[in-house]
Amino acid sequence: MGGTGRVAWLVDAALVLAGALAATVVFDALDLPSASLFGGLLAGLVRGLTVPRRLVVPRPATTAAQALIGVSVGALVDVDTLAAIGEDWLPVLVVVLGTLALTVLAGLLMRLQPGISPVTGAFAMIAGGASGITAMSRELGADDRMVAVLQYLRVLIIVVLMPVAATVVFGAAPGSGGTLAEGGGPGWPAGLLFSVVCVVVGLPLARLLRIPVPALLGPMLVAAGLDLSGLSGGAQVPAALELGAFLVIGLMVGLNFTRASLRTIGRALPLALVIILGLIAACAGLGAVLTVTTGASALDAYLATTPGGLYAVLATARDGGADATFVLAVQVLRLFVMLLSAPLLARWLRRAGPGEAA
Template sequence: MAPTSALQREHTPSPGTAKPAPHPTEVRKSRPAPAGRWALIAAAAYAAGLAAAAFGVPAPYLLCSLLVGAALALTGVVRERVPAPANRTAQALVGALMGSYLTWPALTAAAPVALPLTAVTAATIALSVAVAWFLARGGRLSRPSAVLGMVPGGSAAIVTCADELQADVRMVAFTQYLRVGLVATTAPLAAHWLASASAAGSAGHTGIGGQGSGFLPLVMGSDQLTGLFTLAAVSVAGVLAGRRLRVPTPSLIGPMLAALVVTLSGAVPGFAPAGLLQNLVFVFVGLDVGVRFTRETLVRVRRLMPSILTAIAAVCTGCAGLAWLFAKLTGTPVVDSYLATTPGGINAVLATAVSSHADVALISTVQSLRLLIVVLVTPVITRWLTTARPAATGARTEERAQT
């Protein structure tokens, strides 16, 4: 008898094993390619954000895509992360968007209040870190996760760098977006009340246009081709420079610094993502966060909810006190000071400023400067806490061993 080859042995059924009979109506369904599947998911999340925007939901594309990603992950439809190239591209475009907020006219308008502005920004960061420290004292939430969850400014930017800073991105995202949602819900009511109570708050100011929900333009400028080319160049050069300089989260901070240089130089105006492109960036940021949620995370969040809500209330109350102090020192209307210092999402705050006829130039400058400082300083503080905590834990363990 001729020897049986390995290939024959592999396809020969073992004795006693019945060979399954082919089903005449059985059709093998091919699983979509990962890129195509993620394109369908992103399209569904975008549609959900478009519908939510029609109802005035704050940051609709970001929040809706987060919910879509979480639903897919909890039901087991999606078991993997957003593809790395899409995630890195979204980070770079978020960084370019943040760096484009600061312009010379905005900085000139805020120059007279530069010193109080710096003091209020530093006090806001210190307040957030102090509240985060108390939140992490129970031991159920790490210090990096608590700090990243509490610091105000650039929720999408903070969430994108949570992984690299050894924080629980799901807890950071939940805390950040819960605070943004609460502030976005209460800010219009608070601004209306403050404007009614203060005669100075009723003065008209120059506003800026909203982001809009249309597909075009793709960048904020009249020359779309030049703007898109500049955006691509800023993103690629920023990522390469960030890696070369070894800055924290180079895919995010590198393009942000490069966009800041280009914006202040005034060489190529109008390259920041807008319209469909900006919305898609927030969709992928939200999806990347949402697919990380699991049932265990929700159980953990439920147990921490009272502590998180208390911490958010403490930060919001402290920022309101800083707003009152800022108004007294600079003579700024209270409604402008409140919107400039409130720890909410910059997009929701600017929308509230436009609708309440506040000083949008001042508010956008204060919020953007705080966002820039928070994104640059928070990774340093978080890394320090990450390296300091093991040392402290080891010291306590050694002390227990000696006793």
């Protein structure tokens, strides 16, 4: 990138970032949950749909944001909550497998649109791990362009509807979760050191072990281990870093939507919207099942079974006073099941149905 191009990129990025910060201030003043994430989402969406030139959040920034979110959630691990999850493993597993079944059904319904194969339809509707599913879709025989657009369309719809549903329907109280700097911890210097250690150790370890979404899960597991062992001393991610991390994730999702990408779904958009909304409603029904069969509240169960938008789910759970550890446990279990099932699912669907239409 030449000097002029670099300056243009910096100006463009600065304007989007300023818009994200302004939206965050407004959303925070309105007492909306996860203000920084949705501020970033709005700014990225406006930029993506109004300017033809693509703007992408640099990979180091998204990796750092995912890692910090992983640390912040790992630091919330509580022994009693984990014990409760262990007692409820059967209904949780049933709900996760039910989500996988709904995903397959939604993908098969996408075949009603000419030109969409069973593999493409299923991968476009898999609930969880949008980036991982998109990355593996071409190799497994799906149309990766269609998969990417519909995956992020689903994420967009979820992150827009979720805070409204969480607050209005399920009684989330914005701000009741507090900030991560609160709670009598050792202060931000210790929190900064704790965060750096978790990221530096957790990220390469997760990559070495080939854990899905290593930037999130590696630092999270290290943070959880340090917290459960008492070695963390109660340290947490400084609040400013957490807010910045969610803002970056919001920008990443919003910027994925451009006018060109929306044109790629063309005639499939009406059907896709109906199926996505139906999938969201069906997963909310699974949340009701989880509430009946476990001790989870309606808010916890709803957030735990939301079909995608992991970072928005974690932000809303943390800010709305939900049991973030329970929510994360169910979401991560589903993430593993979906990503591990994807190759087998693709193989089965290729045998069961015809290929892409020309």
